[in-house]
Amino acid sequence: MKQKETAVYTTKKRSMMQESMHRLVKNKTAMAGLIVLLIVITLCALAGFICPEGYDKQDIMNKFISPCAEYPLGTDNLGRSMLARVLYGGRYSLFIGLAATIVAAGIGIIMGSVAAFYGGLVDNLIMRFLDAFNAIPDLLLAIAISSVMGGGVLNAILAIGISSVPAYARTARGPILAVKEQEFVEAARALDARDRRIIFRHILPNVLSPIIVHVSTGISGGIITAAALSFLGLGVQAPTPEWGALLSASRQYIREYPYLVTVPGVCIAMVVLAMNLFGDGLRDALDPKLKY
Amino acid sequence: MGRYILKRLLMMIPVLLSVVLLIFILQFITPGDPAKLQLGTDATNEEIENWHEKYGLNDPFAVQFTRYVWGIVSRGDFGNSWRNGQPITQEIISRWPTTFLLAILTTLVSVISGTLLGIYAALHRGSLGDAIARVIGILGISLPNFWFALMMILLFAVRLQWLPVSGFYGPLYWILPAGTLGVLGASSQMRITRSAMLDNINADFVRTARAKGQEERVITYHHILRNALIPILTNVGSRFAQNLTGTMILEQIFAIPGIGTLMVLAINKRDYPQLRASVILVAATVSVVNLLIDIAYAAADPRVKATFKSSSGNFLKFKKRAG
Numbered sequence: 001m002k003q004k005e006t007a008v009y010t011t012k013k014r015s016m017m018q019e020s021m022h023r024l025v026k027n028k029t030a031m032a033g034l035i036v037l038l039i040v041i042t043l044c045a046l047a048g049f050i051c052p053e054g055y056d057k058q059d060i061m062n063k064f065i066s067p068c069a070e071y072p073l074g075t076d077n078l079g080r081s082m083l084a085r086v087l088y089g090g091r092y093s094l095f096i097g098l099a100a101t102i103v104a105a106g107i108g109i110i111m112g113s114v115a116a117f118y119g120g121l122v123d124n125l126i127m128r129f130l131d132a133f134n135a136i137p138d139l140l141l142a143i144a145i146s147s148v149m150g151g152g153v154l155n156a157i158l159a160i161g162i163s164s165v166p167a168y169a170r171t172a173r174g175p176i177l178a179v180k181e182q183e184f185v186e187a188a189r190a191l192d193a194r195d196r197r198i199i200f201r202h203i204l205p206n207v208l209s210p211i212i213v214h215v216s217t218g219i220s221g222g223i224i225t226a227a228a229l230s231f232l233g234l235g236v237q238a239p240t241p242e243w244g245a246l247l248s249a250s251r252q253y254i255r256e257y258p259y260l261v262t263v264p265g266v267c268i269a270m271v272v273l274a275m276n277l278f279g280d281g282l283r284d285a286l287d288p289k290l291k292y
Numbered sequence: 293m294g295r296y297i298l299k300r301l302l303m304m305i306p307v308l309l310s311v312v313l314l315i316f317i318l319q320f321i322t323p324g325d326p327a328k329l330q331l332g333t334d335a336t337n338e339e340i341e342n343w344h345e346k347y348g349l350n351d352p353f354a355v356q357f358t359r360y361v362w363g364i365v366s367r368g369d370f371g372n373s374w375r376n377g378q379p380i381t382q383e384i385i386s387r388w389p390t391t392f393l394l395a396i397l398t399t400l401v402s403v404i405s406g407t408l409l410g411i412y413a414a415l416h417r418g419s420l421g422d423a424i425a426r427v428i429g430i431l432g433i434s435l436p437n438f439w440f441a442l443m444m445i446l447l448f449a450v451r452l453q454w455l456p457v458s459g460f461y462g463p464l465y466w467i468l469p470a471g472t473l474g475v476l477g478a479s480s481q482m483r484i485t486r487s488a489m490l491d492n493i494n495a496d497f498v499r500t501a502r503a504k505g506q507e508e509r510v511i512t513y514h515h516i517l518r519n520a521l522i523p524i525l526t527n528v529g530s531r532f533a534q535n536l537t538g539t540m541i542l543e544q545i546f547a548i549p550g551i552g553t554l555m556v557l558a559i560n561k562r563d564y565p566q567l568r569a570s571v572i573l574v575a576a577t578v579s580v581v582n583l584l585i586d587i588a589y590a591a592a593d594p595r596v597k598a599t600f601k602s603s604s605g606n607f608l609k610f611k612k613r614a615g
Binding site: 128129131132133135136137138139140141143144145147148149220224227228231232233234244247251254255258261262264265268269272273276277280 | 308310319433436438442450538544559567579
């Protein structure tokens with residue numbers, strides 16, 4: 001009896017999404033990336049338990065201590081534990097990366113789908129407007145926006161988010177142009193569905209794959225951009241322990257105490273690498289036509 | 293072909309105008325009086341008023357914008373710096389070659405090493421070499437360039453003392469900045485090259501070439517690579533754009549007197565006209581480089597050349613399909 005059940009199960013046709021998930025779970029590097037990512041997120045979430053004293057407790061008598069038992073990652077120029085700063089800082093870095101991606105994807109997808117759906121003049125206006133954004137390299141645009149808006153976590157999120165809107169609009173627009181001519185859209189229109197319903201209920205779910213892939217790499221890009229902004233003295237400001245800000249603050253001690261620069265950099269690299277591995281796996285899983 | 297280039301050059305005008313407008317609006321809506329920031333908190337009202345008058349900030353937005361654009365178009369004049377009152381154009385012209393040279397060097401390193409590595413990885417798909425190339429490919433896009441540069445300084449300049457730590461006094465000083473950024477940039481070039489090669493490696497024309505006994509080397513470079521060139525070339529353009537911004541950031545670390553150090557100085561002093569000029573210059577350069585690359589498509593691919601002959605509109609469609 002039991003055997004029969006499994007037989008029924010295996011012959012059952014799986015949906016596209018299930019097929020993709022199956023491919024993703026079987027991809028070892030992608031799963032390794034996901035596990036590293038989950039560990040980092042858990043550690044950062046538990047920062048309050050691991051380092052209950054907080055990231056700002058100074059101990060002037062114990063400054064510039066190399067990594068040891070009491071301070072696993074050493075202390076900085078004010079005697080603050082680097083472990084605490086890195087863990088709390090991870091919260092900021094991850095949050096900025098995620099929030100900026102949500103801002104960018106939200107605005108970008110709406111702009112891209114409106115442009116593709118209505119076509120003609122609307123399409124032209126939106127895409128030409130985005131061309132102007134596109135002529136400025138992303139990071140430079142983020143620098144320009146952030147320098148006029150000033151520092152702070154919220155402004156950093158907006159600067160990074162706005163500067164990456166055009167890329168999302170393009171990612172959404174291309175596939176929608178192909179999908180909007182298909183019969184099910186026509187059927188929805190024949191049923192007198194509103195435009196908004198057609199876009200969000202019928203078209204967008206069909207073009208999700210490239211958008212999901214873009215989002216997964218967008219978060220890691222956002223973390224790097226946030227770090228670059230802090231490094232230039234824009235974006236997140238001291239004493240907020242965002243990873244880029246940590247790098248920027250310890251840069252002057254690089255000759256004497258290289259671990260101060262190595263630790264936050266390794267954190268950024270590790271998280272971004274894990275995200276990119278996962279993103280690559282996601283792309284392979286969602287789009288088996290690509291032969292990477 | 294000539295008509296196409298002309299059309300593209302004309303298309304650049306509205307884009308660059310929008311860039312100027314965008315940057316202008318951005319700074320126009322910035323809260324706070326720039327005069328107070330420049331003159332300090334103890335400036336008298338009269339001083340502030342004079343400062344506004346001197347930089348033309350009392351005029352309406354449209355007048356300021358038109359005057360600014362006209363200044364650039366007619367005299368190449370980007371206005372005066374708020375920081376020191378000097379003409380911005382001179383300062384930028386004296387620093388631009390440094391940044392441009394580094395960006396070009398970096399792009400060369402990225403493109404040459406990335407393309408070769410990508411070809412190798414595609415031809416030896418699944419081998420150990422391919423695996424190593426893919427690790428390099430994903431590491432390169434994961435490391436923040438400024439941090440990687442610091443690590444390279446630590447290794448090659450501080451520990452090994454093979455290369456100078458910072459400064460810009462000759463080719464020896466170019467190696468570290470161009471090398472670090474170039475190696476990182478090579479990863480995306482490698483990824484694009486590898487996948488573009490793989491798209492063509494099982495094509496019918498490759499089998500035909502092999503069937504008629506063509507040499508493997510010729511098949512690789514004349515048949516596969518030639519057909520994979522469009523995405524590879526497209527990536528050269530985005531590489532250059534990213535390397536240009538990357539160079540501007542690394543200038544901080546290597547103390548290189550280029551546009552980037554000037555820009556950070558401008559940001560710290562809230563010298564918006566200076567920042568504005570840097571952004572416009574970069575946008576214009578990136579646009580020109582992308583145009584050059586579009587023209588290079590025609591040289592690379594006879595199919596593109598054919599579309600030039602019919603009409604330039606077809607070419608854009610072709611590029612979208614292929615790229």
